[in-house]
Amino acid sequence: MTDAQQTAEASPEVSTREPSGPAPVPLLAPREGVPPVTADPEALAGVVSAFAAGTGPVAVDAERASGYRYGQRAYLVQLRRAGAGTALVDPAAVPDLSALGEALAQAEWVLHAATQDLPCLRDIGMVPTRLFDTELAGRLAGFARVGLGVMVETVLGYSLEKGHSAVDWSSRPLPEPWLRYAALDVELLVDLRDALEEELRRQGKLEWALEEFAAIAAAPPPPPRKDPWRRTSGLHKVRRRRQLAVVRELWTARDRLARRRDLSPGKVLSDAAIIAAAQALPPDVKTLAGLHGFGHRMGRRQLQQWQSAIDRARELPEAELPQPGLPAEGPPPPRAWPDRDPAAAARLAAARGAVTAHAEELRLPQENLLAPDVVRRLCWEPPAERTPQAVSEALRGLGAREWQIEQTVEALTEALGATA
Incomplete structure (x- = not known):
């Protein structure tokens, strides 16, 4: 203890x-x-x-x-x-x-x-x-x-x-x-x-x-977020690539206007309106005006600028349309692990349980004891040797602090070893 x-x-x-x-x-x-x-x-x-x-x-x-x-x-x-x-x-x-x-x-x-x-x-x-x-x-x-x-x-x-x-x-x-x-x-x-x-x-x-x-x-300033338009609320409702292009064009036009007017983007055009337009793919301003978020209070000039963004997306060549998701960085979602790598799924279950139990003993949140992403990456690509020294080096390479390594390396080594 x-x-x-x-x-x-x-x-x-x-x-x-x-x-x-x-x-x-x-x-x-x-x-x-x-x-x-x-x-x-x-x-x-x-x-x-x-x-x-x-x-x-x-x-x-x-x-x-x-x-x-x-x-x-x-x-x-x-x-x-x-x-x-x-x-x-x-x-x-x-x-x-x-x-x-x-x-x-x-x-x-x-x-x-x-x-x-x-x-x-x-x-x-x-x-x-x-x-x-x-x-x-x-x-x-x-x-x-x-x-x-x-x-x-x-x-x-x-x-x-x-x-x-x-x-x-x-x-x-x-x-x-x-x-x-x-x-x-x-x-x-x-x-x-x-x-x-x-x-x-x-x-x-x-x-x-x-x-x-x-x-x-x-810590240095974080790098710019890749494809920030993908954070549009409700994006999961948009399935087709052409519709995703509409989201991207409307988001970009909104961001440019919001920056120029020094307004929160949501005050310029709501995320819900962007998603509605992407789903409907309106062919003209009259149709656009009937969609949620593009009501009677919006002037024709404003409607036309949004319609122009939609038209740009409609005219893009197939090769320039955005993909449904960003290229995966790091491990896949844990829900996919049992099918893709059952051994990794077993390692993750054991490691999560060990970290959670120790966090409860120490009376602090599990994510402060060790970041969940660090646990996932360790379990997806564990060190070749399942020794405390090798696990410590792997954790250090993933950004864990020394106190976190000291508190978790024994339990994680045991969890990785038990599922080797």
């Missing part, structure tokens, strides 16, 4: 139960009040100076306008650090925050669900070298729910306002209640970090978390 297992078994109550006892105390306003929005170079220089002089970790959060604007750019950045207080920075007014990023380069950044905010922060020049992710820390510590609000309630005993998470943060001026909500998101983030660090240390999992955080900070 590992130290982490012994510690978790000795005191499971903190990391597995929902809050009980006194009701959480509502947190109604930041300690120093809501700061003014930093929206000009002079004010930004003041923020940079104050935060460079601050001490300890810096809480960082970003608000986007998902569902309203094109892309995932930040429309407000919130920061808090001891000695500097809280700052609210408007990247729409001061889009280059690289000076702030450089001033905080040596500090530990505390974020909640870091992978959601890091791309938009990177775009404005803010890239951490060290971070602490309170959501991931909560997962590793075994909390059942890891949203920021419930974590603050469970761990610190305060309740945060929840009413403005999905508003249009590109609006200007930003209403005072929204700014108060934004400031409160970083008000207790460092306190939450400190409490979770102590809990992870108590459970013997702190080194695991630090390894995970280092991997997130070091």
Whole structure:
């Protein structure tokens, strides 16, 4: 039994139960009040100076306008650090925050669900070298729910306002209640970090978390997604290649228009409308206007641009039509394994069972103990030698962290060996 297992078994109550006892105390306003929005170079220089002089970790959060604007750019950045207080920075007014990023380069950044905010922060020049992710820390510590609000309630005993998470943060001026909500998101983030660090240390999992955080900070930006049009909701209803070409042409035309107008693509044309047009293959604007999503509110000029995209798809040579699916990368879907490779299917069943059982012992999600894709790839192409050393090398090559390898290699070696 590992130290982490012994510690978790000795005191499971903190990391597995929902809050009980006194009701959480509502947190109604930041300690120093809501700061003014930093929206000009002079004010930004003041923020940079104050935060460079601050001490300890810096809480960082970003608000986007998902569902309203094109892309995932930040429309407000919130920061808090001891000695500097809280700052609210408007990247729409001061889009280059690289000076702030450089001033905080040596500090530990505390974020909640870091992978959601890091791309938009990177775009404005803010890239951490060290971070602490309170959501991931909560997962590793075994909390059942890891949203920021419930974590603050469970761990610190305060309740945060929840009413403005999905508003249009590109609006200007930003209403005072929204700014108060934004400031409160970083008000207790460092306190939450400190409490979770102590809990992870108590459970013997702190080194695991630090390894995970280092991997997130070091990860390069993801490459552009291949054939992003294939993520159109409802694509599974489209079977024929000519219809798939319609989806591709409409998606591309919509994306181009959404980018130009800085609107969420769904506000330009819904996925449901794209699928309806692909299924119907309308020959003209009049027919198109009768389809779902192309109603009377859409002007003839708009209808004509969508019909032009459909016509382009209709006229494509057969050789240029998209294939029904992307070329497979990696193992096939597990449901196909029993027919294609029964031995691999047996390995996968044994390995999944072993990883799941150990994750339950450690009181953390199975996918955090070892990514399901890593398990699949290992089982589809196992090492020639079914030894702990060979399995460790295979896991390392698949991107598993050292703590994950240490925790799973014995069970996976046994599972692969039993089905050899």
